[in-house]
Amino acid sequence: MYEGKLKTLCQSPMILDSFPLHSRVHSMQEISSLYVKREDELGFGISGSKLRKYASLLPILKQSGKTVALVGSVYSNHVLSLLQLLRQEGISVKLFLEEPRGKIQGNYFFLSLLLQKEEVEWGGIEHVPAELFYIPPGACMKEALPGGLTLPLDILENERKLGFAFDHIFIDAGTGMSAAALVLGMNAVLKRKTKIHIVFMRKIAWNALLQEQKEVLEGLLQERLEIQEENIRCLFPVTGKSFGSCNQTLFREIVHTAQKEGIFLDPLYTAKLLCTVKQEVSSLQGKILWIHSGGALSLTGFFGRLLPLCDMV
Numbered sequence: 001m002y003e004g005k006l007k008t009l010c011q012s013p014m015i016l017d018s019f020p021l022h023s024r025v026h027s028m029q030e031i032s033s034l035y036v037k038r039e040d041e042l043g044f045g046i047s048g049s050k051l052r053k054y055a056s057l058l059p060i061l062k063q064s065g066k067t068v069a070l071v072g073s074v075y076s077n078h079v080l081s082l083l084q085l086l087r088q089e090g091i092s093v094k095l096f097l098e099e100p101r102g103k104i105q106g107n108y109f110f111l112s113l114l115l116q117k118e119e120v121e122w123g124g125i126e127h128v129p130a131e132l133f134y135i136p137p138g139a140c141m142k143e144a145l146p147g148g149l150t151l152p153l154d155i156l157e158n159e160r161k162l163g164f165a166f167d168h169i170f171i172d173a174g175t176g177m178s179a180a181a182l183v184l185g186m187n188a189v190l191k192r193k194t195k196i197h198i199v200f201m202r203k204i205a206w207n208a209l210l211q212e213q214k215e216v217l218e219g220l221l222q223e224r225l226e227i228q229e230e231n232i233r234c235l236f237p238v239t240g241k242s243f244g245s246c247n248q249t250l251f252r253e254i255v256h257t258a259q260k261e262g263i264f265l266d267p268l269y270t271a272k273l274l275c276t277v278k279q280e281v282s283s284l285q286g287k288i289l290w291i292h293s294g295g296a297l298s299l300t301g302f303f304g305r306l307l308p309l310c311d312m313v
Contacts, residue, residue, distance in 0.1 A: 002189055002190050002191055003153070003156065003190060005189060005221055006149060006152070006153055006185060006189050006190065007153060009146055009149060009220055009221065010146060010147075010149055010150050010153055019051050019052075019054075019055045020042050020043070020051070021042070021048070021051065021052060021055060021150045021154065022154055022157065023037055023038045023039050023041055023042055023048050023154065024037075024038050024041070024158070025037045025038070025155075025158040025161075025162065025289065026038070028261060029260055029261055030260060030261070031278070031281055033281065033286070033287060033288055034277065034281055034288050034289075034290070035162075035166070035287065035288065035289045035290075036261075036263065036289070036290055036292050037154075037155065037158065037289055037290070037291050037292060038292055039151075039291055039292055039293050039294055040263075040264070040270075040292045040293070040294035040295070040296060042294075043294075044297070045080065045081060045084055045110070045297060046081040046084060046085070046294075047077070047081070047293055047294020047295060048293070048294060049151070049178045049291070049293040049294065050077070050078065050081045050082070050139075050294070051147075052147045052148050052150050052151055052178070052181075053139045053144035053147045053148050053177060053178065053181075054081070054082060054085055054139065054144070054147065055146075055147035055150065056143060056144060056145070056146040056147035056148075057135075057139055057141070057143045057144045057147065058085055058089065060143045061086070061089075061091055061133060062089055062091065064133050066131065066132060066133040067091075067092040067093060067094055067131065067132050067133070068082075068086055068091055068092070068093045068094070068132070068133050068135060069093075069094050069095075069096060069125070069128050069129075069132035069133065069134045069135065070082060070083065070086075070093055070094070070095045070096070070135050071095075071096045071097070071124060071125055071134075071135070071136070071137060072097065072098070072137050073097065073098050073100075074097055074098070074100045074107065074108040074111055075100075075106055075107045075108055075298075075301065076107065076137070077107065077294075077295055077297070077298065078137060078138050078139060079095070079097070079107075079111065080107045080110055080111050080114075080297075082135065082139065083095075083111070083114050083115075084114065087114060093119060094119060094121070094132060095115065095119055095120045095121070096120075096121050096123075096124055096125035097120055097121070097122060097124070098122075098123070098124055099122050099123060105300065105301045105303075106297075106298055106299075106300045106301020106302070107297065107298060107300075107301065108301070109300065110297065110300075136175075137175055138174050138175030138176075138177055139175075139177065140175035140176065140177040140209070141177075142212075142213070142216040144177055145177075145180075145181055145184075145213055145216055145217060145220075146220070148177060148178055148180070148181025148182075148185075149181050149184070149185045149189075149217075151178065151181060151182055151185065151291075152181070152182055152185030152186040152189075152190060153185065155169070155186070155289070156190070164287055165192075165194070165287070166194055166286075166287045166288065166289040167194060167195065167284070167285065167286025167287050167288065168194065168195045168196075168197060168284050168286060168287070168288045168289070169182070169186070169194055169195070169196050169197065169288075169289045169290070169291065170197045170199060170273060170276070170277045170280075170288070170289070170290040170291065171196065171197070171198055171199070171273075171290075171291045171293075172198075172199050172201055172269045172270065172272070172273040172291070172293055173198050173199065173200045173201060173204070173206075174201050174202065174269065175204065175209075176198075176200070176204050176206055176209050176210075177209075177213075178291075178293070179196075179198045180209055180210050180213045181213070182196060182291075183196055183198075183210060183227065183232055184210075184213060184214060184217050184225070184227075187227055187228050187231055187232065188214065188217070188225040188226060188227050188228075189217070189221070189225065191228075192231075193228075193231060194231065195231050195232075195233060196231060196232050196233070197233045197235065197280070198232070198233070198234050198235070199235055199236065199237055199272065199273050199276050199277075200234065200235070200236055201237065201243055201268070201269055201272065202243035206234060210227070214227065235276065237272035237273070237275065237276050238272075238275055238276045238279050239272065239275055240267070240271075240272050244268060246267040246268065246302070246305070249275065250267045250271040250272060250275065251267060251271075251302070251305050251306055251309055252309060253265065253271045253274060253275055254266075254267060254271050254299070254306065255306065255309045255310060257271075257274065263292065264296035264299065265292075265295075265296070266294075266295035266296055266297075266298040266299055267298070267299075267302060267305075268295065268298060269293060269295050270292055270293060270294070270295055273290060273291075273293075274290065277290045
């Protein structure tokens with residue numbers, strides 16, 4: 001019954017069915033009770049967690065007929081990802097970007113391939129003109145919620161194939177939109193007892209965001225929802241706690257995970273998440289899943305820090 005309501009919402013015309021929104025789950029080599037959901041495999045330049053949000057956002061952008069206003073950093077995964085789709089759909093765009101602090105590398109390089117000078121204003125933006133369709137950082141907006149809700153449904157599909165349910169799920173949070181969709185889907189709609197551990201990469205107004213998106217979802221489903229607070233846990237990374245910071249522990253984890261698991265992490269999100277998961281695993285019982293949100297493209301900005309740790313170099 002509960003799953004059916006979520007499926008109806010996620011199969012509506014507001015979700016692009018042309019996007020690949022199913023990713024596999026497999027166990028980790030080093031820790032038998034730990035599994036990884038490979039959202040990183042859903043796209044080279046656009047990871048699964050972002051594809052899900054854009055799957056419901058893009059139809060609305062196309063329908064509006066407006067020029068899209070994108071804001072953020074030249075190193076942003078979100079800005080780079082969404083810009084690719086806007087190009088694909090022929091949607092005009094205006095970027096309001098922070099002044100770059102470093103040289104052209106990583107996402108800044110890929111962004112440079114996509115942009116023309118007249119499409120960019122440097123220094124960010126305070127007031128968005130009414131004729132533009134404003135996209136906040138991370139697409140943290142109600143239009144992205146239906147697409148984000150495909151993640152909990154996809155996890156149910158993974159569990160059916162595996163033959164068991166997960167007791168714990170770990171997810172990283174930048175703006176918190178994907179985490180909010182996971183909590184609302186698994187906890188409030190599906191009423192699962194799965195403990196969801198949210199590892200925040202920055203301080204955000206989490207309770208306000210969750211309440212705001214809960215009200216959006218209540219409007220879409222036309223019913224009241226209750227969140228089981230006892231099944232949500234909020235924490236910060238065990239290393240590299242300030243947003244955007246990187247250290248040798250993270251770079252060593254990236255190389256180690258690549259060599260042992262065949263998985264590429266990035267130092268800003270997924271390496272911090274996995275380091276935190278590994279520290280928590282010993283105190284948890286049951287099957288544990290962590291969401292690999294992607295971002296390996298970011299590694300191209302860290303060659304100088306990573307290559308000295310590689311045996312072949």
